[in-house]
Amino acid sequence: VVGVVTVQAYPVESSPAVLDHPSAAPGRNYPLGRWRDWPPARKYLIALLLIFVVKQLVTVFVMPPFTGHDEVAHFAYLRTVADEHRIPIIPDLEEWRASWTARSPVPGDYLPNDLYRYRRYALDWCCDPRDQPRYAKVPPGGMSLAGQIFPNGWQYVANHPPLYYVLMTPVYKAIQWLSLENQMYVLRAAAIPIGMFVIWLTYLMAGLLFPRERLMAIVAPTFVAFQTQVSYEAAMVNNDIVLIGMFTVLAYLLVRGIRQGFTVRSSALVGLALGLGLLAKASMLAAAPLVALAIIFSLGLRQVRRWAGYGAVTVVVAALVCWPWYAFLYRTYGNLSALDQVKDLQYSWTYRNGNAPSMWDLFWNKDFALFRWRETWGEFGWRIVHLDGWLLFAIGLPLLVFAVVALGGLIRQSWARAAGSTSASLSREQVLGLWLMFAVCIVAYGAMLQFGTDFVLTQARYYFNAVGAVGLLMAFGLRQLVPVRYHPAAAVTFLIAMMTANLLIYTQYVIPYWHLPS
Amino acid sequence: MTMDQLRRFDRRVLWCGLIVLVATVVAFLRVPTTHGIKVPETQIRGLDPSLIDVSDHERIWRVWWRARGDLIDVDPQWLLTAGLIVLFAVFVAGTLAAIWFALSPERELIAGAE
Numbered sequence: 001v002v003g004v005v006t007v008q009a010y011p012v013e014s015s016p017a018v019l020d021h022p023s024a025a026p027g028r029n030y031p032l033g034r035w036r037d038w039p040p041a042r043k044y045l046i047a048l049l050l051i052f053v054v055k056q057l058v059t060v061f062v063m064p065p066f067t068g069h070d071e072v073a074h075f076a077y078l079r080t081v082a083d084e085h086r087i088p089i090i091p092d093l094e095e096w097r098a099s100w101t102a103r104s105p106v107p108g109d110y111l112p113n114d115l116y117r118y119r120r121y122a123l124d125w126c127c128d129p130r131d132q133p134r135y136a137k138v139p140p141g142g143m144s145l146a147g148q149i150f151p152n153g154w155q156y157v158a159n160h161p162p163l164y165y166v167l168m169t170p171v172y173k174a175i176q177w178l179s180l181e182n183q184m185y186v187l188r189a190a191a192i193p194i195g196m197f198v199i200w201l202t203y204l205m206a207g208l209l210f211p212r213e214r215l216m217a218i219v220a221p222t223f224v225a226f227q228t229q230v231s232y233e234a235a236m237v238n239n240d241i242v243l244i245g246m247f248t249v250l251a252y253l254l255v256r257g258i259r260q261g262f263t264v265r266s267s268a269l270v271g272l273a274l275g276l277g278l279l280a281k282a283s284m285l286a287a288a289p290l291v292a293l294a295i296i297f298s299l300g301l302r303q304v305r306r307w308a309g310y311g312a313v314t315v316v317v318a319a320l321v322c323w324p325w326y327a328f329l330y331r332t333y334g335n336l337s338a339l340d341q342v343k344d345l346q347y348s349w350t351y352r353n354g355n356a357p358s359m360w361d362l363f364w365n366k367d368f369a370l371f372r373w374r375e376t377w378g379e380f381g382w383r384i385v386h387l388d389g390w391l392l393f394a395i396g397l398p399l400l401v402f403a404v405v406a407l408g409g410l411i412r413q414s415w416a417r418a419a420g421s422t423s424a425s426l427s428r429e430q431v432l433g434l435w436l437m438f439a440v441c442i443v444a445y446g447a448m449l450q451f452g453t454d455f456v457l458t459q460a461r462y463y464f465n466a467v468g469a470v471g472l473l474m475a476f477g478l479r480q481l482v483p484v485r486y487h488p489a490a491a492v493t494f495l496i497a498m499m500t501a502n503l504l505i506y507t508q509y510v511i512p513y514w515h516l517p518s
Numbered sequence: 519m520t521m522d523q524l525r526r527f528d529r530r531v532l533w534c535g536l537i538v539l540v541a542t543v544v545a546f547l548r549v550p551t552t553h554g555i556k557v558p559e560t561q562i563r564g565l566d567p568s569l570i571d572v573s574d575h576e577r578i579w580r581v582w583w584r585a586r587g588d589l590i591d592v593d594p595q596w597l598l599t600a601g602l603i604v605l606f607a608v609f610v611a612g613t614l615a616a617i618w619f620a621l622s623p624e625r626e627l628i629a630g631a632e
Binding site: 041 | 537544549552553555556584588589609612613616620621623
């Protein structure tokens with residue numbers, strides 16, 4: 001069957017068949033079947049991953065070394081893990097001041113001097129050579145702010161768990177002979193497979209929720225692959241991408257549980273993903289209520305013994321995986337986050353005068369929301385490369401329409417199902433799965449807002465762990481808008497639109513900023 | 519072309535051809551660009567970066583072509599250019615393949631029905 005002879009039916013199935021189900025690709029001799037028997041969506045995924053790898057390799061080299069969010073600090077953390085086989089320590093402010101005053105060795109870890117030339121891309125690492133010529137090469141040990149002395153260049157990402165750095169240690173060991181800048185390029189490239197993993201998981205989630213619906217299976221992973229800042233994270237030395245990866249694994253496992261039913265084994269896997277995520281970044285804690293929501297609503301509110309049992313399995317496995325990190329935190333800092341220590345030291349980035357906003361204040365703060373949107377697509381290189389408003393608007397408007405349509409469609413479907421109406425075209429599992437995706441977005445955004453109540457330097461990347469869920473919801477919104485017969489054209493249009501957005505962002509802003517300066 | 523040949527003609531070829539054509543035209547468009555400043559402001563006493571005009575216009579393909587030598591130090595430099603051209607070729611091929619698969623008929627449904 002070639003060309004225009006097509007079957008245009010896209011059945012909405014209530015059975016848990018998936019895109020990658022063997023019946024969809026009836027190869028006999030190979031584990032994944034023969035290439036020509038693969039469903040088009042899977043072939044598309046392979047092509048998408050190829051495009052993604054090329055795009056990421058270009059990103060690795062387009063962004064100058066150490067210009068990513070906190071790359072200087074994350075690289076220094078990796079060195080501590082790889083070279084000294086330990087986790088870096090945040091200095092205690094009072095102890096540090098006592099040592100500084102006594103002129104004795106100060107406690108804690110500090111960013112290494114050979115990275116000082118990249119201080120522009122690190123927080124709280126002064127100073128300007130205009131203050132003292134010698135500060136051009138060597139940083140001062142302390143700095144005075146509002147009449148108080150603070151440590152300079154302290155290791156401000158030391159409160160992060162070690163999973164990313166442990167994963168990158170073999171890569172770092174293998175490339176130590178390279179220059180610092182070339183080490184940075186290789187380590188950035190090592191994050192690309194994690195980005196590919198996130199795209200693949202999003203594809204699988206689309207297949208679980210909407211079996212054989214090509215539009216969903218194409219649009220959702222395409223959104224992830226071309227979301228500029230998530231791609232940036234997947235070409236950077238930063239633990240964020242591991243968090244995004246583990247969060248997406250967890251979302252996938254929860255969708256699979258909703259589709260195929262939770263068991264002790266699947267609950268244990270959810271616990272493993274949660275535990276590993278907590279070893280990547282503390283933000284993973286926001287996923288805990290999602291696990292509870294998925295298990296409880298999937299099994300039914302009245303099945304208390306079952307969901308309590310599965311929940312307990314999840315919690316126990318997660319705790320077994322991540323307890324050493326939290327034991328280390330408690331022993332070292334006397335709390336389970338080290339954020340108290342960070343707050344003491346980040347003088348410029350915290351609310352010192354009791355004027356901290358509430359989550360509600362931030363939620364309704366228009367400027368705050370707009371800045372997060374700017375950071376979601378631009379503000380590369382630590383808020384240096386800004387995008388124009390027209391482009392942000394052009395990207396935002398269709399996505400907003402998709403989001404509103406997706407939410408409206410989901411509410412309508414939920415209502416129809418509750419009323420037993422024949423207009424309910426989605427299965428219970430599909431409705432639950434999509435609500436879970438909305439819950440992922442709300443939880444991720446809420447966690448970012450919560451962080452903003454303590455720290456001024458709240459950033460959009462704190463909700464990038466929801467990218468797979470956002471991709472699915474965008475795809476669902478598009479699916480609601482476009483008649484079935486135009487789904488292939490809509491999928492291609494979406495791909496081209498995402499590529500165009502990337503092309504404009506890199507051509508008009510990123511490349512001229514870094515490589516064609518005035 | 520006979521009607522029979524036309525019937526067998528794959529519409530995906532038209533799609534891909536059209537997209538390549540539009541992309542080629544787009545590559546020659548002049549777009550506004552926003553540049554950085556060569557010397558970081560921290561190194562020049564009294565420099566006000568807001569006074570520097572960082573806006574310009576350039577053709578899309580020229581932006582990428584001009585920037586290629588600045589991306590990374592490779593000796594010889596032509597090796598980098600060759601590498602980037604290969605990456606570009608793979609990107610174009612991958613994109614066309616993706617469009618081809620996105621538009622291809624639902625063979626798996628036919629197989630399932632058999």
